[in-house]
Amino acid sequence: MKKNDQWFRENIRQVHIDFHMPEFPRDAIHNFNAQEFVAEFVRAKANVIGVFTKCHFGNAFYDNTVGHRHSGLKEDFFGEVLAEAKKHDIKVIAYYSLGTDAHAVLNNPDWYQVDEFGKVRGSEGTVWELPCLNSPYREELVIPQVKEITEKYEMDGYLFDIPYLHNHYCFCNYCKKKFYEEHGQELTPELLKTNRELVVGFGIDTAARCMKEIYDVIRKIRPEVLVNCNGAWRMGEPASVNATSDYGLWESQPSATGSFLGHSIRARHIRTLDVPVQIMTVRFTEGWGLMSCKTAEQLKFEFACIMANGGIINIGDQVLPNGTLQSGVYDIIGEAFSFVEEREAFCIGAKSVRGIAVIADNTNNWYHDKDDAATFGSAKMLIEGHHQFDLYYNNDFPDLTGYRAVVLPENVKLSPESAERLRAFVQGGGLLLAEGSATYSREAKNFALADVLGLDYLERTPYSFAYLTEREELWKGVARIPQLVEGEFIKTVPTTAETLSLIQWPLTVPAVNRAFRHPMPPAGLVSDFPAISANRYGQGTALYIAAPVFRTYWNSNHFWVRRIVTNLLDLYDTGKTFETDAPVDVEANLME
DSSP: OOOOOHHHHHOOEEEEEEOOOOSOSTTTTTTOOHHHHHHHHHHTTOOEEEEEEEOTTOEEOSSOSSSEEOTTOOSOHHHHHHHHHHHTTOEEEEEEEOSOOHHHHHHOGGGBOBOTTSOBOOOSSSSOOOBOTTSTHIIIIIHHHHHHHHHHOOOSEEEEEOOSOGGGOOOSHHHHHHHHHHHSSOOOHHHHHHOHHHHHHHHHHHHHHHHHHHHHHHHHHOTTSEEEETTTTSTTOOHHHHTTOSSEEEEOOHHHHSOTTHHHHHHHHHTTSSSOEEEEEESSSSSTTOOOOOOHHHHHHHHHHHHHTTOEEEEEEEOOTTSOOOHHHHHHHHHHHHHHHHHGGGTTTOOBOOOEEEEEOOOOSGGGSOOOHHHHHHHHHHHHTTOOEEEEETTOOOOOTTOOEEEEOTTOOOOHHHHHHHHHHHHTTOEEEEETTTTEETTTTEETTHHHHTEEEEEEOSOSOEEEOOOGGGOTTSOSSOEEEOSOOEEEEESSOEEEEEEEEESOOOOTTOOOSSSSOOEEEEEEEEEEEEEEETTEEEEEESSOHHHHHHHHOOHHHHHHHHHHHHHHOOOOSOOOOSOTTSOOOOBO
């Protein structure tokens, strides 16, 4: 039975209040006052708040009998905030630090995660003390605390932070024992090298089992409470982990990704899902805990990107050591939330109009990897080119009826069934754009859609970059010269495809006695291999670019690459629902 998540979908002015608080500050939590605390959210027009029950230091912030209560806590921090918030019809999500707990491991060293070098994953002066989810930490602390919190308080939701083992593997004695019981072989650092998929899979299964146990405990006590683990339902998350979360959370900090487009890109994926998903930004200019504050104008921009693209807004804040909030921050958040309140009726529940479907892969290593450059580069290019698109994960794309075009970045992983669906899409009149090694099969040593592309795969080139020869209709807005792409090209042999641009090799590979003024020499010989091609297939058309233009654009921001690809799409995608004559920093998105 699906839980009632409508309140979560309709209340998009959400604040998460970080309170990872050590015990050494002399006046820790001494100035906490629940009425004054909640009054800041009321003034700022927040309608959902995330409140701590246990922090990374392992300190409990509720009236507990299990675990270690923060020594500075005289009141029931969580309980009092919850009671006061209910008076103002503010929903409360209970935060619980799962994968980091300093008090637990410092007092039970055998609970530590152990890395491949035999070292415990300890903080060395930071907040990160990591317990293993396969150790008795789960049975002796986590589950009893979750039961106690759930039985004692009528919260609306849960957020469990850091639900995974670091990098998805651990070599503690508990993991070794369980791994041997399940797989009949020793868990060793050598196995990580020879069968990484097995070792990492065991780590992901550990997280899923732990969250399933937590989920079942909560559901038995309070079935109406929504449960989430941080990262669930973001692009590439395992289905077993998503199954333990009633809503999603995708952290989106511009300081981490290096781009302010992250909110929009993430939202264009999560709006295709059946569950509500938070896009979580922060008030801080440079990541969690830096006691800075963005301007109201900046937050309005970020909030607009999230809600206009179909996401739920969540902004992270930090409680001061003395247990108070900074009123000046809520002046800023309040101004930004007033902006949201005036517009949210047009955004809540809106669905995107179908235009282009981007089908791509993305990291599933949760917090420890950057987002994939090919995926995010394709989205950045389409946003700046004012194209209407949704973002799908590999085989998880729907019936493509209503989409005019599909874009395949080089990293896409498709099953034979999915390739056949795309073949039928093009044959029926759709437009396909693929780049680089998209759909390449090592077994077949060819593209899975070779007939659709009208090309056979030959080999990669020896150069780490090359040039595109000029094609008049594609060079609009760029100089009429060979244009550089900083990525390795692929040699293909046309079968039925028309060549629109050829690969032009660099003059040489710089080496001893072959040095140039710049490490990338100018263009040299024009090859016989297509750089850009078009193939008529059935009633549709397949376009192909023989270079990883999306990854290289994300990494280099070379405007000419984006303009050439935009010109290519504009030339063949003739049924667009809107045209936009605006600079690249204006984002266009059509919802209904």
